[in-house]
Amino acid sequence: MSTEARRRLMRDFKRLQNDPPGGISGAPCPDNILLWNAVIFGPADTPFEDGTFKLALQFDENYPNKPPSVKFISKMFHPNVYANGELCLDILQNRWSPTYDVAAILTSIQSLLHDPNPNSPANAEAANLFRENRKEYNRRVKEVVEHSWE
């Protein structure tokens, strides 16, 4: 396995510990530095507030030339998150840049929570509700917030 990917992930980890952006945390599994667990706290003043959403990030030896695959482990209700937890987020796909580290990835996902793109739906129901029935959308989001505490 590439030692470069390992070294870079260690640097990512150190940065996340020394200079953690608000509302996110993450760490590699003790026995596998390529697999990370992370938590994103729902941003305040959004329907996701108070949620503690767990994610898994799977890196491979091509990191940071290639992005990790990222998915929500916690149940999520969001226009850009598929039912299996995978995300539709440009920086994890066709706008990936090796300038992103784990902190930047998690921060982007956090801002996706309160700033969904209903035109690029991964969850059509969530996208429709977000556009047409915000009250019901908020109620459904509230459900996953409560679910995230379990």
Place this chain on the structure above:
Amino acid sequence: MNMGGGVDYNNSTTETHEKTEASISSEVKETVDIHSGSEKEETKETPIENTNTITEPQNVSTTAETAPVSSPSNETSDTTEGKTTANAAQEAQITSQQNWEYEQSIKKEVEKTPLVCLTEDIQKLYQEYEQGSEVYRQKIMKLAERHSKIRRCRGDGNCFYRAFGFAWFERLMDSKDNNLRQSALKSLADTIPLFKEAGYQELVYQDIYEEHIEKQMKIVANGEYDEDMLLTIFQTDEISNCIVFYLRLITAAYLKLHREEYEPFLGFEFGMDQFCSSSVEAMDQEADHIHVMALTKALKVPVEIAYMSGSDAMEQVNFHEFYPDDEGSKGTVTLKPLVLLYRPGHYDILYRRE
């Protein structure tokens, strides 16, 4: 996809013309339409790339499809790992799946071309257009008067950076001039403080510089490479993409540090930081005039680009010269300009007749 930072800067319109290759990239979806000839504006960011494999002349243009990420022009552009969910609408599922498959098929086609190819006689370029545009054939004949060979690069959106990197290393390798080589090493070393000043974290550039960039340039500077070895380096995904990324980072850092000068070239809706993250730092995103200016100035490497378009207004191929400023470079040794060939959406390397 299609979330987050957008890249619809309209400053630099270029001509799209008849051309021989189908110009496609992983981003181009179903908007490939065929025109016959006349000039046409398009936003330059549309990632059109040559595959060098299709020989029917066609004019390919893409517009809105690849444009603004923050306000996507349609609802069909979500693809994620080819998977859609059970609760996604049936329609969305089909489109998403189709897009994914289409992107994959293009990607596969593009990947048939090595990242950097062996040189070919310029006649090969002519032959591409034998069934195609007369204008192109005339221009290639003109081009062939002064240029003998072409070296193709893969049309993956990184072709400018890769072509630049290869041509630069090769020029240094061939020059045998130790002063030139040492000053290239110094230009690269001088980029390190730029990154810091532009606000990049050390983890973004330090390892890449130490492990790959400095190492490779030192080998070049020591005259230890021949053409085959250089080709091997540039055909190896990992190293080749590190070099591409590093050149992207230099471009972005330079643009950020000269934002007053370059921001007017961007569309009104984009600031320099957003522009850099979505179309300079991000891999596979094409380079435009502004990128070329920044990189050549940052590294003080002169470049000439032959712009070949299907416009019959000019019989000659138009050369654009990107020479670094005189200021500061006085007294330093000068490198013979790298020569690149640009056809709408794609860069290759050209070789002058001696």
